[in-house]
Amino acid sequence: MIATTDTFGRAPRAGTAHTPTTTSPPPPPPRGIRVPRIGTSVALTAAVMVSSAPSLLPRPAVTQALFTGVVMAGALAVVWSARRVVGPRPPGRLRPRAWSVGVGTLIAIDSLYTNTLWQNRLRIAMDVDTVGWGYAVDVAGGAACVTLALCGLGRLATTILGALGVGRSLVLIAIAGLLSYAVAAPAVRSAVSDSLSASNSASDDAVTAPHGSARSGAPDSLVPWNTLGREGRKFATGGVDPETVRTYVGLDSAPTLEERVELAVADMERAGAFGRNVVVVAIPTGSGWVDENAVSGAENRFGGDVATVAMQYSNKPSWATFLFAENDARRSANALVRAVAARAARESTPPSVVVYGQSLGAVAGSDAYLSLRQSNRIICGAVWAGPPAGAVNTEGATVLANSSDPVVQWSADLLWSPPNTTSSPRDAPTPMWLPIVSFVQTSVDLAAALDVDAGHGHRYGTGQGTSMPWCR
Template sequence: MITSVTGASGRIGAARSDIEPQPSTGVRLPRVGTSVALTAAMLASSAPALLPRPAVTQALLTGVSMAIALAVAWSARRALGTRRPARLRAQAWTAGVGALISTGAILSNIQWQNRLRVSMGTPSVDWHYAVDVVGGATCVALTLWVIGLAIRRMCTAMGSIRSVVLIGVVGVLSYFVAVPALWSAMSSSFAASNSALDDAVTAPVAVARSGSPNSLVPWRTLGREGRKFTTGGLDPSTVRTYVGLDSAATLDQRVELAVADMERAGAFDRSVVVVAIPTGSGWVDENAVTGAESRFGGDVATVAVQYSNKPSWATFVFAEDDARRSADAVARAVAARAATSSTPPQIIVYGQSLGSVAGSDAYLSLRHTDPRICGAVWAGPPAGAVDTDGATVLANSSDPVVRWSADLLWSPPDTSTTRPDAPTPMWLPFVSFVQTSVDLAAALDVGAGHGHRYGTDQGTSMPRCR
């Protein structure tokens, strides 16, 4: 009896030693997987970008990345099943190393930001930038995490079937009701903004400009960008013809009106005619037109026809064909009318961003059949969307538009046509795609010669065809 009790007592002692609890420190450390995921998120979000980035933008990117990392770590634990937590020492080491790596990533990001800012002539940042980023990112990540927990608890309370039904109903209503209503409201807003008159911009008086008293195109119909276009430049004798969306009801009528107003202004008596393809909102870069007028000593006429009043991204997604049809119709009509002149002018097609996408098709279809189409200039062409054969291409290395494409997920961008204007980050799979996507939002928030901003070299680089 004594022997059996002693043996039992020994086994119980051994069992207790196997499950001896870890000493409590009063601090709850994150799991090893959570620390690894958060560190990876910090490294990815702090990777070098193309453009200087405000602290708010960087904080949003980092915060969203952290929230996604937390969700991935949680999902992985759920998928792999419950396992015994790692030892406290492993958790502490992982958290500590992760914190050091994250701190290094933030400091490296500040150094990179300052390199970009020096090259682009913008003020540098200091440690306050890091504080703003870390504080903002933490708030964003926690907010998203709390929202995720609330949704999870709601779905748990409702049950899987009801949750799926609710998600389906919300998706259907969003697709058929919310999205169309939002698009309609945005379209109305864009149309109102396009038609609104700015008292600071007055109608031109020069005969050579659309919107002038002698013009066939009424001033009020030119649209916001058209009014800026016709009143710009240093030499009012240069011909600038513009037809807005409100100037005529159909594309054919707008093109016919543009050619008629060019004739009135004497455009076909100039040695060069530039067919400028606007961006989605109808914008034509003043730098390009001024550069062309300088290049050809004023002996040039520029024509543009508006095909949309929406931003380029919206037109590119929903109405790219409108841009292509307009560019082709204008180029063909101008070339046909130029052919009837006793001394036909040479024709150059110009486009920036979406304008280059629309203009490249027209240029390629006409350049081999019409000798008067003698050159083209594409500024900031979207990656892979423009045929650059026979054209002059201006592409800043810091321009996210010329680098962004789905291919960036798994392969480096084609930089053969870009010109260095700032330090260029190395390509990283997936990370470069995310960073470039974020940079798209600020592509125009820099000076000419950087990002998606181009200077007068758009015009001065146009070829002399004679």
């Protein structure tokens, strides 16, 4: 018989059996469907409600699904971050969590349904095809896919950073940031600039040089056809009456701002612009675009006795020029308006000068108009179409602003105060203002501001020209 001893080498007492001390294994994790915590349900429900709030413009299901999915993923990231800061907490009882999921699901379904009804109200007002119940289904399915994809990428990123540790993660992020700033950003900027320059210079075989002497790019014009740029060529060949004067100077027409201004005035003189009753100085948008509706409307308004001049100051989109080169736009507009007004004043019967600008063109032209209209009676008036909120001084000018134009309404003030829509004719149902939510919705609408017909969004019709003042 083999004697046994305890841990300290002592033999057990007679009549007792030795049983080793053991720790019971943890209970297995519960199986079945995991019910989200209450905070998760509340966050997701709020995300669907915010993303489904009324918009200014109709949205395709893809756009709405992407927006909803991004907001939902952001809500989950906020909840996850809050739990990391506060620390682990028990998930709570099953019944309250199940109730929160059920109620949240019903609210989300109602939000998607209400959004579909609102989309149809906008589409009817803007003469766009309406959508059915499949729209809400597509939005829900697409949003779920986007949310899962973003959460998966977030989980992968946190796993990698967790494996590397805090120190290595910070070093990796710093190196990636430096490489992006020093290498990637300049390369992308250069590629985009080259692409925009090539696009600006590209010729359209459907647009041929004008033959009449009243247009820039014509055989006897001082501005060569191939220097007008894509938008300049469209401007010079537009309209019904080829005898109306249209002068355009592109970025490639002369190397400096001063030389471009001199070239514009000289080509106006050649075409007889200052012998017309009205001269319209049209300030283009960032890419050099001048709305044909405005020019045609002005030519109808003044019976063809009008000359229109425009000068390109950038080949980049308006939003990029507004953010990074707004001063270039202002300097160009100011120089052209002053030069045209000074030359017109030398005529025995000077023409009236009207300044026109849409969007960024309104921003660029407003300074020149305000500084000259009091001192120079030749400056007859101004028309601003779709001016960005708070960026244009509208004193003494005719303002055209669609109620559905997000460019007109968007500003940081929209976070805490409703937009001023007293001067905007109502072209579509107007959503109720909600703090923060309206700012987010309007920001999303900016991307589709031009995807509608004239009279809605950031599109304006011939009223831009027919509303110009007739000072004589």
